[in-house]
Amino acid sequence: MTDRPTDRDHDFDRALTRGLLSRRTMLAGIGGAGLASLLAACGTKGTATKADPSSQAAADRSDTEKVLSWSNWPEYIDVNDDTQAHPTLDAFSKQTGIKVTYTEDYNDNDEFFAKVQPQLRAGADTGRDLWCSTDWMVAKLIRLNWVQELDKANIPNAKNVQDTLADVEFDPGRKFSLPWQSGFTGIGYNPKATGGKKIETFEQLLTDKALKGKVTLLTEMRDTVGMALLAMGKDPAKFTDADFDAAIAQLAEAKESGQLKGFTGNEYGKGLASGDIAACLAWTGDVVQLKADNPSLGYTLPSTGHLIWSDNFVIPNKAKHKKNAEILINYFYDPKVMAQVVGYVNYISVVKGAEDILVAEDPDVANNPLIFPSEEVLGRAHVFRGLTEEEETKYNKAFQALTTGG
Template sequence: MTDRPSEQDRGFDPALARGLLSRRGMLAGIGATGLASLLAACGTKGTATKANPSSQAAQDRSDTEKVLSWSNWPEYIDVDDKTKTHPTLAAFTKQTGIKVTYTEDYNDNDEFFAKVQPQLRAGADTGRDVWCSTDWMVAKLIRLNWVQKLDKANIPNAKNVQDTLANVEFDPGRQFSLPWQSGFTGIGYNPKATGGKKIETLDQLFTDKALKGKVTLLTEMRDTVGMTLLAMGKDPAKFTDADFDAAIKQLTEVKNSGQLKGFTGNEYGKGLASGDIAACLAWTGDVVQLQADNPALGYTLPSTGHMIWSDNFVIPNRAKHKKNAEILFNYYYDPKVMAQVVDYVNYISVVKGAEQILVADDPDVAKNPLIFPSEEVLGRAHVFRGLTEAEETKYNKAFQALTTGG
């Protein structure tokens, strides 16, 4: 991931905006089990060949080198607005002596995969000890044997992961991954660029002439195709090849009409804020954070449904500081620490107990329906079904042809 909007335009109380600062909300109350159950179904089907741990691991330097390199999505961790530092990371270094090099260079799953694939394929160090990948990409990395099995002895706080996320389709028993944050995919829009219109449906995104040339969709196939399938009345968890082809056909027609400005990863934020992008498919937390500077920005979860996903910690093969990474995971699964992150990023916390801390520390955040989703919001949330390796190859090829024109 990452995980808010002009609350009035969305039908929510604008007084909630103060607590909403983020990237990809919270599992709380009655809705927690339903939401986590949805997330547990995400992934890509396929069984990895038996891994050889000795070929995956480097000599771990953690005991002598108190450093760690972490790649993550932009705007996906707490920030001190005055110093532009990350308070939880600073506290982690003070507590453990481990200095973290934190890099926001993960804008898109496929783009990031392309950067690290050569090293992983060659059995070389990527220069990173940990990153956060979306469910389906984690499934792919596991299938390729390019991420290492976690030593849970170093992560006792893993017991705090929400029960329904502790065992997921793409990583049974959470042997290779642990969740970082979760969130929704919906529609973000800038009222100044839409002529004051609320953008509440994909039909508006695809056909409203006032938006022509100022609409962006996501380079994440599961988000863009998933939202299109929902608008077509299809369930992303149960679609057929014919349904997928129909969605690609519609998206191709929209592209050929000149309606689209393009396809983006996490970088749509600047254009949306400036009005260069009038409306786009967007992740909940991104828009909320943008609203800290521009409260007029709007966000909609369409009545036809929206997508839900998780981003997850993984440790790549040949990482030099595996134990340090596991110590980092353990730190963030402390409910008090995760509550600080969620209070800033406003995506869905996957740690038990964090919600109760937020209710006490920041009641405004606790009132937000994207952080504490209602049963109605949860009822419209969908996951993209698991894919076989053959399906993933076929669908990605078709989607790449759409986004790149080749």
């Protein structure tokens, strides 16, 4: 049975439809201690063994080569809709003389890890100076000694990181990472493909026959299993092996019944917009961006709960332009610059002062439930607990068998 939507759910839906501010301001400036505490708890506990920095660093060419290569997730930076240029990157290059090769080739943490693992394992350059990984992947990279300690002398604006994100479980003291954006995992749906029906529960994704063959879940194990656990009444921060197995069994049943079209990374957007995907697990900002061209698209944070996460800057071993990468991180930690980004990408600001700038630029922000969600919405946000190496191996193997059939 579909849960009856609350007044807050209606406010959420109306705000999506109105497109307050711009199409990319949905979760740009969420603040408050409740949210910050949740963000601080995100991630996997990782213990970095002491590495020899000389074995991780390459000769830094930053002083003579004013370039850097940055890999990031799609739809994750401000864009000029007419020219498709990135205004903040263009301003950075003009200000510093550093040209940025910006590549949107990070669709999924495990997929990206598979791309760079051979070079990192061999102690070779990945061809990238910077990328943005989700909390748990940062923990893994630190544990493997495959990312370099940041030189905070080149990042004085690091002082602007939200206080509760300055010292996190997976990277104490933020030695190896700084957050880029944060957001929620919920449900996106296309009413034209659902027969006009709102999709408001995870149970609907797995069992509603009207959606059969048109549902996608995420290739991110923590997102998909985490949402399944919440629907089962389990806390993703405290689940047991038995809970995990039960969630996998439920997902496998949906797959075997033909309910699922498949599992995707960031690429679900095209199918959702066209109606080829009727409903899916989706990240907050993506759906709002898609609504610019397809206002009928819907997005739900289920009453059973949703997940919250952060993506973070890291500099890989053997990067040839480490200082240039640190100068770029410093640039984005200017509240004015970060406000410009989060005002476009719809995610949660991790830089102090960016929220105030957005509110000053448009008072509607302060009344937008998507930008300043209620305590009730924050109260339903959960993090996926840290995993031991043994658990990570075991759970990933089970999830891979589910997603690939192997």
